Amino acid sequence: MRKLPFLLFLVPAALFADVVYLQGAGTITGRIVEQTATTVQVDVGGGIIGVPMSNVERIVKARCPLDDFEARAAKLAANDTAGWLKLAEWASQNGLPMNAHDAYEKALASSPDNAEARQALGYTKLNGRWLTEDEAYQASGYVKYNGEWMTPSQAQIEQTNEAQDKARKDAEYAAVAAEQRAADAEARAEEAEKEAKKAQEAQQYAYPGYGYGYYGGYAYGVTTWPTGTGPSLGAGSRPSGGGRR
Amino acid sequence: MNRVFSLAAATLFAVTLAVPAAPAPTVDKIVADYVAARGGLTKIRALKTLRQTGRIFAGQGREALVVREVKPPGRIRVQFTIQGVTAVFASNGTTGWKVSPFEDDMALKELPEEVTREAIDQTDIEGPLVDWKAKGNTVEFAGNETVNGQATYKLKVTLKSGAVRYSYIDVASHFEVRVDSTRQVKGLDLKIETTFTDHQKTGGVLFPRKIEIAAEGRPQHARVVVDKVELNPALSDALFERPNLPKP
Numbered sequence: 001m002r003k004l005p006f007l008l009f010l011v012p013a014a015l016f017a018d019v020v021y022l023q024g025a026g027t028i029t030g031r032i033v034e035q036t037a038t039t040v041q042v043d044v045g046g047g048i049i050g051v052p053m054s055n056v057e058r059i060v061k062a063r064c065p066l067d068d069f070e071a072r073a074a075k076l077a078a079n080d081t082a083g084w085l086k087l088a089e090w091a092s093q094n095g096l097p098m099n100a101h102d103a104y105e106k107a108l109a110s111s112p113d114n115a116e117a118r119q120a121l122g123y124t125k126l127n128g129r130w131l132t133e134d135e136a137y138q139a140s141g142y143v144k145y146n147g148e149w150m151t152p153s154q155a156q157i158e159q160t161n162e163a164q165d166k167a168r169k170d171a172e173y174a175a176v177a178a179e180q181r182a183a184d185a186e187a188r189a190e191e192a193e194k195e196a197k198k199a200q201e202a203q204q205y206a207y208p209g210y211g212y213g214y215y216g217g218y219a220y221g222v223t224t225w226p227t228g229t230g231p232s233l234g235a236g237s238r239p240s241g242g243g244r245r
Numbered sequence: 246m247n248r249v250f251s252l253a254a255a256t257l258f259a260v261t262l263a264v265p266a267a268p269a270p271t272v273d274k275i276v277a278d279y280v281a282a283r284g285g286l287t288k289i290r291a292l293k294t295l296r297q298t299g300r301i302f303a304g305q306g307r308e309a310l311v312v313r314e315v316k317p318p319g320r321i322r323v324q325f326t327i328q329g330v331t332a333v334f335a336s337n338g339t340t341g342w343k344v345s346p347f348e349d350d351m352a353l354k355e356l357p358e359e360v361t362r363e364a365i366d367q368t369d370i371e372g373p374l375v376d377w378k379a380k381g382n383t384v385e386f387a388g389n390e391t392v393n394g395q396a397t398y399k400l401k402v403t404l405k406s407g408a409v410r411y412s413y414i415d416v417a418s419h420f421e422v423r424v425d426s427t428r429q430v431k432g433l434d435l436k437i438e439t440t441f442t443d444h445q446k447t448g449g450v451l452f453p454r455k456i457e458i459a460a461e462g463r464p465q466h467a468r469v470v471v472d473k474v475e476l477n478p479a480l481s482d483a484l485f486e487r488p489n490l491p492k493p
Contacts, residue, residue, distance in 0.1 A: 017329075024353035024488040025333035026344035044329035055351035066329060092300065093472075095310040095326040122305055133305055133465075142464050154462025161433050 017064035018042065021057040029064045045069070046098030065094035073103070081111040088120065272384050275398050275414055276374050282419035283372075284450040292370045292450065293317075296478045299471040301325075311469065314478070319365045320485040335485050336364045342487040353490060359429065366408055372421070373402050374412065381405035389416075392423045393440070420444050420451065436461040447474040 020028040020042055028051055030044035040051050040059070045066045069091055076083045088103035100120070107117040118125070124136040131139060137149040145155040269275075280286055294316045302308045310326040319338020324331060325347070332345040334356065341356030341364055356364070373382050387399040390413060397413040404410070413423040424439045437460055441453035456469040 022344055022346070022351055023490050024342075024344050025335070026346055026351075027331045028346060029329035029331075042329075046328045049330065049346070051346075051351050064329065092308060096328055097306060097308045098328050100308075101306050137464055140464065149464050151462045157462070158433060 016061040017067055018059055019062050019064065020051055020059050022051070023055050023057045029062075030066060032059070045096060065091070065096055066099070069094070069096055069099045073099075076106075078106065079110040081107045081114060081117075084110070085114070085116055088117070092120075269386060269389065269398060272386050272400065275386070275400065275419075276377065276384065278419040279414050279421060280375055282451060284446060286375070288449045289371050289375055292476060294477050294480045295370050296473075296475040296480070297452075297471050298473040298475075299469055302468045302470075304465045304467075314480055314484065315368050315370055316480045316482070316485065317368050317370055319368050320480075320482070321364050321368045322484055323364075334364070335487075336361050336368075337482070337485040337487070338365060338368070340487065353488065355487075362406065363428070366404060366406055373404055373410075374400070374421075377402070387411060393442075395422065397422060418444075420453075448476045450476065 017029055018032045020032075020040060022028070028042045028044065028049055030042040030049070032040055033043050033048060034041040036053075038053055040053060040056060042049050042051065069087070072087050072090070076087065084103045084107035088100045088107065091097070091100035091103055104117040104120045107114055108121070111117070113130075115125075118130050122133040123130040124133070125131075126136060126139060134144075134149075137144075141152070142149045143152050143155050144150075145158060150158070270278075280289065283289060295314070297311075297313045299311050300308060301311050308327070312324040314322045314324075319336065322333065322335040324333050326332075327347065330346050332343070332347050334343045334345070335341065336356065341361030342353060343356050344351070344353050369380070373380065374384065377384050382405055383403045385401045385403075387401040390397050390399045392413050392415075396416040398416060400412045400414065402410050402412050409427070411425040412421055413425075414420070415422045420441070422441055424441075426437050426439070427434050428437050429435070437458060440457040440459070441455070442457070443454040444451050445454050446452075452471065452474050454471045456471070458467040458469070
């Protein structure tokens with residue numbers, strides 16, 4: 001026991017995992033596989049996560065559950081079902097679900113009908129056959145909608161709600177578009193009025209007989225009012241700026 | 246159709262059997278029994294902070310370690326760890342923030358207002374039934390129902406914030422065994438059923454150690470297993486405050 005502190009000094013630091021502390025809160029624990037001035041890549045035991053260095057507060061070496069998992073897994077024989085089950089549960093308790101999954105798979109490889117491993121991996125026994133979670137839901141009459149399993153009636157409700165929501169949003173966009181077209185038309189009308197007045201003044205000089213009415217008619221006439229789709233917005237398009245969304 | 250009818254008939258039968266012949270006790274009596282079963286008002290009121298540690302399982306191999314720390318009024322911090330990656334969600338009672346690498350975002354971000362509001366609603370360690378009048382909540386008797394084969398009193402609880410939830414108190418044990426609430430999911434109001442089992446006392450106060458969360462019409466449930474409950478741990482206010490980060 002007295003030797004323990006001394007032995008700890010002999011453990012190379014490289015055997016320990018890296019804990020990447022993020023700015024503010026949160027951590028990524030695993031083994032750094034690459035580090036540059038801008039990014040650090042961490043192998044968390046189930047994949048590699050890239051972290052921008054701008055989000056990193058500090059990096060320290062520390063023994064972590066992944067180290068212990070690997071040390072324990074290395075000592076287990078392939079056919080040691082009980083050992084793999086125990087390690088899988090330990091991994092689950094220590095926040096390593098992917099390693100737990102692997103350990104349960106190892107237990108299944110040596111004991112394909114093991115109920116604990118099957119259930120932990122999401123299997124359900126139906127009519128004497130192990131079904132995956134998806135198969136079991138399907139067999140029970142559920143449907144997958146937007147990536148989630150639910151009753152057909154719930155899927156119907158959500159589909160209807162989504163359609164209503166879309167219709168409401170489309171109506172809102174249409175209202176905004178119409179508002180914008182009206183505003184554009186008003187601006188153009190004002191501009192046209194100014195132009196008309198200028199032209200009238202010019203015409204009054206050149207052709208006194210035409211009078212005000214003609215240009216007035218043009219300026220406030222149909223051609224400057226919004227048509228079905230309007231001059232700047234195509235049917236169904238969204239306003240590019242301003243207005244409600 | 247026959248199956249649905251049989252199920253409905255069986256449920257109706259079970260409910261009919263469960264309804265006690267005697268009139269239901271008053272809301273005050275139901276709540277008083279519930280408070281006593283939880284350990285009594287003195288012990289519950291002595292709770293100033295709380296830390297719960299456990300695991301959450303959401304099916305398809307999705308599971309996480311969870312640490313939930315609460316310091317009323319309004320302060321809550323929840324930490325999730327999945328495969329070496331730890332995310333933090335917190336509120337100081339006014340605003341909320343998160344660092345959530347799971348969402349492929351390593352930067353500190355503000356929490357949406359509605360999420361913060363929902364989080365703050367969860368910081369009443371005592372629960373909304375304890376001292377409900379003083380807290381500005383309202384509680385009404387909403388009938389008798391059967392939950393997992395047990396007779397319960399159903400109470401309609403309207404929080405001061407306006408949020409409504411239904412609490413089911415077991416007639417025999419006086420434990421709260423289920424809470425129904427409504428949550429906005431993808432813009433839709435979804436009924437959420439939270440079932441509490443495996444009640445155990447820590448420091449003389451009762452806590453459920455197994456919590457199951459189900460959404461209406463969905464077969465996938467989230468299960469929470471609470472491994473450890475700590476009463477009055479030292480939690481500094483700074484834990485809940487948004488960290489001041491240097492400007493990039």
